[in-house]
Amino acid sequence: MAVSDRLNPGAGYALMVVGALLLAVGSYIGLFVAPSESYMGDVYRILYVHVPTAWNALLAFTFAFGSAVAFLIRGDFKWDARHEAGAEMGVVLAGLLCCQGSIWAKPTWGVWWDWDPRLTTTAVMFFAFVGILALRRFVEDPVKRATWSAVATIIAYVDVPIVYFSVRWWNSLHQMQSSPETVSAPFLIPLRTNAFGILFLMAGLITLRTRLARMRLAQEMAPPLPEVAS
Amino acid sequence: MKQLAAALYKEWLLQSRALAQLLAVLVFGATALLLFSFAVGPNYELLRAIAPGFLWLALLLSSTLTLAESFQAEMEHRALEGQILLPANPAALYYAKALANWAQLTLLGIALVPLMVALYDAQLPRPLALAGIIALGTAGLSAPGTLYAAMTHQARSRQTLLPLLLFPLVVPVLIAAVKATSLLMLGDPMSQIGSWALLLITFDAIHWSLCGLLFGRVVED
Amino acid sequence: MTTFDAIAAIAATAAIDARGLCRRYGRRWALVDVTFRVAPGTSVMLAGRNGSGKSTLLRVLAAAIRPDRGSATVLGHDLGREREEVRRSIALLSHASYLHEALTAMENLRIAARFLERKTGRDALLPLLAEVELDARADDAVSTFSAGMRKRLALARTLLQEGSVVLLDEPYGELDPPGFRLVDRLFGTFKARGATVLMATHLLDRGAALCDEGLVLEGGRLRWHGPARELPEQGGLDPATLPEGAR
Numbered sequence: 179m180a181v182s183d184r185l186n187p188g189a190g191y192a193l194m195v196v197g198a199l200l201l202a203v204g205s206y207i208g209l210f211v212a213p214s215e216s217y218m219g220d221v222y223r224i225l226y227v228h229v230p231t232a233w234n235a236l237l238a239f240t241f242a243f244g245s246a247v248a249f250l251i252r253g254d255f256k257w258d259a260r261h262e263a264g265a266e267m268g269v270v271l272a273g274l275l276c277c278q279g280s281i282w283a284k285p286t287w288g289v290w291w292d293w294d295p296r297l298t299t300t301a302v303m304f305f306a307f308v309g310i311l312a313l314r315r316f317v318e319d320p321v322k323r324a325t326w327s328a329v330a331t332i333i334a335y336v337d338v339p340i341v342y343f344s345v346r347w348w349n350s351l352h353q354m355q356s357s358p359e360t361v362s363a364p365f366l367i368p369l370r371t372n373a374f375g376i377l378f379l380m381a382g383l384i385t386l387r388t389r390l391a392r393m394r395l396a397q398e399m400a401p402p403l404p405e406v407a408s
Numbered sequence: 409m410k411q412l413a414a415a416l417y418k419e420w421l422l423q424s425r426a427l428a429q430l431l432a433v434l435v436f437g438a439t440a441l442l443l444f445s446f447a448v449g450p451n452y453e454l455l456r457a458i459a460p461g462f463l464w465l466a467l468l469l470s471s472t473l474t475l476a477e478s479f480q481a482e483m484e485h486r487a488l489e490g491q492i493l494l495p496a497n498p499a500a501l502y503y504a505k506a507l508a509n510w511a512q513l514t515l516l517g518i519a520l521v522p523l524m525v526a527l528y529d530a531q532l533p534r535p536l537a538l539a540g541i542i543a544l545g546t547a548g549l550s551a552p553g554t555l556y557a558a559m560t561h562q563a564r565s566r567q568t569l570l571p572l573l574l575f576p577l578v579v580p581v582l583i584a585a586v587k588a589t590s591l592l593m594l595g596d597p598m599s600q601i602g603s604w605a606l607l608l609i610t611f612d613a614i615h616w617s618l619c620g621l622l623f624g625r626v627v628e629d
Numbered sequence: 630m631t632t633f634d635a636i637a638a639i640a641a642t643a644a645i646d647a648r649g650l651c652r653r654y655g656r657r658w659a660l661v662d663v664t665f666r667v668a669p670g671t672s673v674m675l676a677g678r679n680g681s682g683k684s685t686l687l688r689v690l691a692a693a694i695r696p697d698r699g700s701a702t703v704l705g706h707d708l709g710r711e712r713e714e715v716r717r718s719i720a721l722l723s724h725a726s727y728l729h730e731a732l733t734a735m736e737n738l739r740i741a742a743r744f745l746e747r748k749t750g751r752d753a754l755l756p757l758l759a760e761v762e763l764d765a766r767a768d769d770a771v772s773t774f775s776a777g778m779r780k781r782l783a784l785a786r787t788l789l790q791e792g793s794v795v796l797l798d799e800p801y802g803e804l805d806p807p808g809f810r811l812v813d814r815l816f817g818t819f820k821a822r823g824a825t826v827l828m829a830t831h832l833l834d835r836g837a838a839l840c841d842e843g844l845v846l847e848g849g850r851l852r853w854h855g856p857a858r859e860l861p862e863q864g865g866l867d868p869a870t871l872p873e874g875a876r
Contacts, residue, residue: 250625306576313573316563318655321695322629326559329622330573333552336618337577340611344580347603348587399697401656404848414743418729421740425731425770481729490727493693494790495716496744629694 190385197378204230204371221285228278230373232296234380235271238264239303241384243335246328255399258324259391262314263384265307265331271380272304295346302341306334320398411497415504418491422481423508430512433473437520440466445527452529459528460589464545464582467517471549472571474512475557478505483561492627502623506554506616513546514539534592537601541592544608545585551615552577558626584608644669644794644825645690649699652685659685661849662699667825667842669704669793672816674836674857675829677846683829684724686846687796690827691721703794720792722800726783728771734758734782735767741786754789760818761785761811776803784815795819797828801835813839833861 208226242264249257279297280290291297310330317323423430444462448454482488491501518539524530532538553574560569588604645667652660660682667673675683688694690701692708692715700707706714728737735754742749758764761781771779780803787795800812816839819826830836836857837843843860845853855863 302576302579306573309569309572309576312565313559313563313569316565316569318564322562325625325628329555329626330559332622333555333615333618334577336614337580340580340607340614344583344607347607348583398656399653401653401658403651403661404658410746411744414740414746417743418740421732421736422729481731484730485728486723486725487727487729489693489725490723490741490786491744493691493716493719493721494741494744495713 187386187389190382190389193378193382193385195382197375197380197382199375200371200378201375204368204373204375208368208372221282224278224282226368226372227376228275228282229369230376231271231275231278232300233373234376235268235275235300235303237377238268238271238380238384239307239335239338242268242307242331246331246335249324249328250332255320255324255395256388256392258320258328259388259395260384261324261328261331262391263387265310265327266387267380267384269304269307269311272300272307275300276304293345293349295342295349298345298349299338299342302345303334303338306337307331310334320395409497409500411500412503414496415500416507419504419508423512426477426481429477430515433470433477433512434516434519436473437466437470437516438523440469441520441523441527455528456530457590457594459524459530460586460593462528463517463520463524463589464586466520467513467542467546468549468575468578468582470516471509471513471546471553472574474509474516475550475553475574476561476567476570478509478554479557479561488627498624498627499620501627502554502558502620503616505558506550506619509554510543510547510550513550514543517542517546531593538589538592541585541588541605541608544605544612545581545588547612548581548585548608548615549574549578551612551619555619555623555626558623580607580611584611642669643667643702644671645701645703645827647690647699647701650686650689650696650701651698652682652689652694653697654685659849660689660696663846663849663851664699665844665851665854667827669825670820670823671842672820672826672840672857673828674840674843674860675827675846676831676833676836676843676860677829677852681846682849683846684798685849687721687798687827687829688723690794691719691723691796692716693721693723718793720787720790720795722783722787722795722797724798724802726779727786728779728782730772731770733768733770734763734774734785737771737782738785738789741789745790747789757785757788758782760788760815762807777805777808780804781808781811784812788815788818791822792824794825794827797826797830799829799831801830801832809835837861 205226208223242261245257245261245264249255249261276297279294279300283292284290310327313330314323314327317326441462444465445455448458479488488501492498521532521535521538521542525532553570556570556573560566560573563569584604584607588601588608591601591604643666645665647666648664650660650663651658663682663686675686677683685694689696690703690708692712696708700709702708703715704718706718708715729740732740735751735758738754738757739749742754747753755764755767758767761784763778763781763785766774766778771782774782780800784800787797801809804812813835816826816828826840828836828840837860840857843853843855843857844851845860853860853863
C-alpha cells in the first residue's frame, strides 16, 4: 500500500534504539555513579527518571495539542494520526509520572500522594486525555472522530495552566511540601542524558504509532469504490 | 443578534415544557446530598466543614443529567440538523443552550442550599454572595458541558463518556467553587474569596468564548 | 458569443450542477460518481430501490453532509466553500421531521420562522398550517400527532423556507390519499414559485406525471437520466420489486 511505503519505520526504530541507549547510560550513572544526596539519601535517585519523564509528558501533550490545532486548520489527516500518537504517548508518560511520584512520596513523606500541584495537574491531564482516547474509541466516523477529539484536546490543553494554578492555590493554604525541583550541577549529567534518552524513545514511539494510525486511516477513509455492475 | 433571540426563544419553550425533568434533577441532587451525609454520620463539626464540598459534588453529578438531557429534544427527530439547515447560526444555538443549562443548574444550586443548611447545619451569613458563587461555578460547568453533551449524544456509550470528558476539565471550577463556598460559610479572615471568584471568572471567560467558537465544528458534518 | 462563453453561460445558470459526487458510510459507498445537471425551474423525480442512495444524494445537495469526493454547485454556490449560501437557497424535506415533540405545531413553525427572520405572528403562520390542513391542531403538541400529521407539519415547515431549490425525500410517505393530493398541490405551489424541485419517490407513475425529468440511482450510481414520463419503462426499475402502491 502506498502510504506505508512512504512511511519508513526505520527512522522510528533508530530513534528508539538511540533513546534506549541514552536512557540506559543515564540511568546507570544516576543509580551507581552519582553521589548520595545530603538530605535525602538514595531515594532522590528517582529524580533522574522523574524529571525527564515530566518534561517529556508535557512535550507529548503539547505535540498532541499542536497536531489538533493543525488538523482543525488544515484538515489533513496526517495531523489526526499525530494527534492520536501524541495523546497516547502523553497518557503513558503521565501515568508513569504519577507512579513515580507515589514511589517518591511514600518513603519521603509517608503517604502515597502528597497533592503536589504539578503531580496533581498531571493526574488531571491523565484522566482528561484518557477521556479523549475513549471518545476516539467510541466514534465510528473518522471525520467526526478527528474533529471532536481535536476540539476536546484543545479545550483540555488550554485548561492545564488553570488546573495548575487552582491546585497550587488550594495547596498553599495547607502548607504541603512539594517534590524537589532544583537539582545542582553535579547531578545534571545523568538528568540531561535521561531527558534526551526518553525524548528519543518517545519520538521513536510517536513516529511508529503515527505510521500505524495513518495506515489505519488510509484503510478507513478510502475503501475501494465498487465495480460498475453490467 | 436575532439568531440568538430565536435560539433563546426555542430554549424557553423547551424548558417550559420540561418542568418534570427539572423536578427530577432537583430530587436527584437532594438525594445525593442526603446520601453523602450518611458517609460522614452525625458528626456536626465535620458535616459543617464538608458541606460546601458535598454541595458542589451534588451539583456536578446533577449536571451530567441536565446536560445529557438538554440535547435529547434536539436529537429525537434531528431538530438540531433541521435548524442548522435553515440556516441557523451554530454559535447562537450553542450559547442559547449553554445559557439554558446554566439557568437550570443555578436554580438547582440555589434550591439545594436550604437542604444543605438543614442536613449539614450550615451557616449562611452571606446568602447573596453564595448565590453569586453558585452562578459563577455552574457557568463553568455549563460551557464545556454543553459542548461535550453535543458530541457525546451521538456517540456510543454516551452516559459514561460525558462525565469522563467533563470531570477532569472542571477540576478548577470544583476547587474554586468549594473553596469560595467554604469561605462564605465558615469565615474569610484573609479576604481570599476575591481571588477564588476571579479564578472562576477567568475559567468562565475562557470556556464560554472557546467552546462557542468550536461548537460549529462539532455540529458540522 | 464563442462556444466557451455559451458553455460558461449554461453552466452558470444550472440550478444544480453535480460532478462526481461520492459519499461513504464506513466501508460502504452510498454514492458513487454521481454527475448531472438540472436547469432552474425544472422538476426532477429521483427514483431507485431502497438503499440506492436517494436520501444520501438529497442530504449532500442540501449541505447537510459533505461529499467524500466530487463537487457540486447549487445556484452557482459551491457546496464545499459556500455551505451557508447553499443552505439559504435550499429547503429540504427529510425522512426525519426536524420537529420538537414537546412543542405545538404553531411553536415549531414559529421557531423556524424566527431563525429565518420572517414574520412570526399567528396570522402569518396559520395560513401555512391551513395549507397542510393542520390549522385545527395548531396548538396541539406534536407528540399527539400521527405520523401523517407530522409529515404535513414538516411539509408546512418546508413551505415556510421559500427555498429556490426544494428537495423532497419521499414526501408521500406516511400520508393517506387526501395527503397524496396535498403533496401534489404543494408541488404545484413550488413550481408556481419558480423553484427547482428534486423529489425522491417510489410512486413512479405519480412522479412521472408531475415532474419534467427523472433520475434513477442504483447502488449509489446514476443509472439513467431522461424525461420523467419515460422513467417507469426505461428507468430499469422492475415494478415487481418495488413497494406496495408504487405503481
